[in-house]
Amino acid sequence: MTAAQWPPADPALERAYKRLLRAYPPGYRRRHGREIVTTLLEMAEPGQRRPGRAETWHLIGSGIRQRFRLPAGRPLAWALAVLALLIGGSIGAAAGSWAAERTFAALPGPSAAEDMHQLVAGGAGQQASLTSHGGSRWWGPTMLGTVELGAADGWDAEQARQRLIADGWQVSVMKHPSGSAAVLDENGQTTAMRVDGDAFTAERDGLTLDVDGWNSPQAGTISTQLWASGNASLLPLIVLGGLAGMVVGWLFAAALVQRLRHSDPARVRTAALLGTAAALVLSVPAAAFYGNVVRAFEKYGNEGPTFTVHSALTPGPYWPSGPGWLTAAMFGAGVLLAAALVLVSWGRPVAATASRPVTS
Structure with a gap:
């Protein structure tokens, strides 16, 4: 034990560091968490009971950056992240539109x-x-x-x-x-x-x-x-929902890539097939959502019914060809494929590494 570790670090300080490490992805915590906590405890001042403000923000910021990080030299991972960002943005815009419509006046019976x-x-x-x-x-x-x-x-x-x-x-x-x-x-x-x-x-x-x-x-x-008649909440909620959806889409792709980096090849292949199928199927409703985003901004304030984004799921002809239920059916199928992708990718623990997991 070094002089910097004497007297021993307060257990409350160690627990606080472990809580802050939750900002990092689970896989990263498994591989590097114990090393990070040990280093932080060795650098702590004698009698210190809680992390300083600067290192708190540093750990949180580093953890968030790590969650967004994609491995270098993996063009397929970047392609997946971009697709997830675009699809997530369209779904988020539709969700924001749906939330805004909940604030509209209700039609009479x-x-x-x-x-x-x-x-x-x-x-x-x-x-x-x-x-x-x-x-x-x-x-x-x-x-x-x-x-x-x-x-x-x-x-x-x-x-x-x-x-x-x-x-x-x-x-x-x-x-x-x-x-x-x-x-x-x-x-x-x-x-x-x-x-x-x-x-x-x-x-x-x-x-x-x-x-x-x-x-x-x-x-x-x-x-x-x-x-x-609609109200002023529509366009801001569409924008906020779209941005939130993009963030969630990128985080989902980054977490998926990080999760599968240490998985067996069979699971990686299955996840790749499910992810490709989900992206292809969801591209149809995503295109419809983005088309309705453009219409919602173009038609806002004009005479006539209020244009919304999520209305693309309403049964009826949207595309030049295809049945009226196409958009809604492909959206449902894409959600099911995405759920299957999550089950396959997160269903079993990844192979254990040499480092012991950090628990809080």
Whole structure:
């Protein structure tokens, strides 16, 4: 025992050093932990009971850097880390989008939504009815409604605006779009007929109601669409989620590489196959997520439903070809492959090394 070790180091100091070493990857602690703690105890001042502030931050910072570190001269390891970073970033952005949507106003139930549509129709035409309640691959849930108007129905858009204002809605100015519609005459011939429209939006309690009415001498239609207006949390949470996902993805890849460096060849091959399959399968939903990230920023603040990232998992056509469930199915399959990769890589302890593990 050297003079620097006398009197013996306080056991509390040794435990404190071992706790700080948890910042390092487990494999690194197994190989070098005992040596690091012994060196720190030899350098400690007589009677020292806790690590100094400088060495505390040094150990934490060194441990974090070691967790991000990849072995030199291993291009496959770097390729895996980059793929994991990109895929993790896309999933993180989708998670941030999902979390932001939880802060949006909730859509009303079918009965309350039916009342809103009835308020717009004002008793004109046939019974107002909801035609759908769901989202798309690009934006969140919406509720659609239609009212069919006959030739004798006299729906007045301005009166509909006033009814909504009286009900507490903030209503936009009226727009008067025009267009044409193809109709069949009595001889079965198709004729183009001019149709005139009235359109406006109304907002209340975090909800937006879009109203479009089209009239022709023969018939007309009132269409309504209701959605949550969104709020300022969406874009920041997408960015924060994407950055967090990138960090987690890189850390996962680095931990995987460090874990497998001392594993048997059979497990390394199995992990490589699972990792490659997971990356290929998850690349499809990752591309959809990133596409929706671009749309969420481009469309933010525009008229219409709020664009989100995680809506890419909504069943329906997203890609030029392929079934509507493709993105969601490949996301689920990729998660299962990633879980299998974790079980294979961390399922059994790695081969023991000459150094004894450090326990806290």
